Amino acid sequence: MKKIVVIFIAIFSLSGVTNNVQAQIAVGVGVQVGIAPPALPVYVQPPCPVEGYLWTPGYWAYGVNGYFWVPGVWLAPPRIGFLWTPGYWGFEGGHYWWHGGYWGPHVGFYGGVNYGFGYGGRGFWGGRWEGGAFRYNTAVWSVHPGFHNTYQDRGVINNGTVGNHSSFNGPGGIESRPSAEEESAMKEGHIQPTAEQQTHERSASTNKNQLASVNGGKPRATAMSSTKGQRYNSAGHSMNANHAANKTANHSQIQNRNGAQAQHSNNRMGGGQRQVHSSGSRPAGRAAQGHGGNSRR
Secondary structure (H helix, E strand, O other): EEEEEEEEEEEOEEEEEOOOOEEOOOOEEEEEEOOOOOOOOOOOOOOOOOOEEEEEEOEEEOOOOOEEEEOOEEOOOOOOEEEEEEOOOEOOOEEEEEEEEEEEEOOOOOOOOOOOOOHHHHHHHHEEEOOOOEEEEOOOOEEOOOOEEEOOOOOOOOOOOOOOOOOOOOOOOEEEOOOOHHHHHHOOEEEEEHHHHHHHHHHHHHHHHHEEEOOOOOOOOOEOOOOOOOOOOOOEEEEHHHHHHHHHHHHHHHHHHHHHHHHHHHHHHHHHHHHHHHOOOOOOOHHHHHHHHHHOO
């Protein structure tokens, strides 16, 4: 059973001596569910398609047909200098509640859930903003070879709840409380998920292959290069390419079948004409002229 509850709507306005910062409206929506979400699937991250895009991990959302997987995806942040704090499920009062993600200057608490790719359960290690540009830590984030703003910090790979694929915080899942730094980040001005992110989730909710009740907790598409880009399975193989290859193969099979049928028909026609010609009932010149006319059309 699901129950949607609007928790709060708040407008924050912060001012300083030299800078005025106006935070956008932050809307918190909690989803109350009586059953735990499935474990997080293990999957390969596709390379970042555009410099400046940031990774938002995949997660289990809940809809009218139960839990469904929202693929991890690369997308543009709403503001330079902002980072994504993933949402998480938390067990409270006998139910599982969804705590929505948000954009902000620092990564806050995301339940201790190990989403991977720099989100190991606490903190963020995928990269950092420097001088208005984002630098990618290629030890944990995959990027195209042409990217220049990169570095490697392999020391962070073992940071977090390695090997734990639990998708929720609380008894039976991950026991974790926010640190002082995370609590501070949670109090900063935030930006709610962008319209692109909301559309991305709605799109996943309409795909039956993403439903846990259909895929048994192993979604068909686990990640995407962008919200309108290629879809990838857990092994990192492009599903778009597979679909195109299948269409090409099917088209070739149809062409081959049609060609075989046409050849069979021609052979039958040819045999009949030879019989007619040999019987002398049709002049050879007309038959040759007729074939010549067909070849020119």
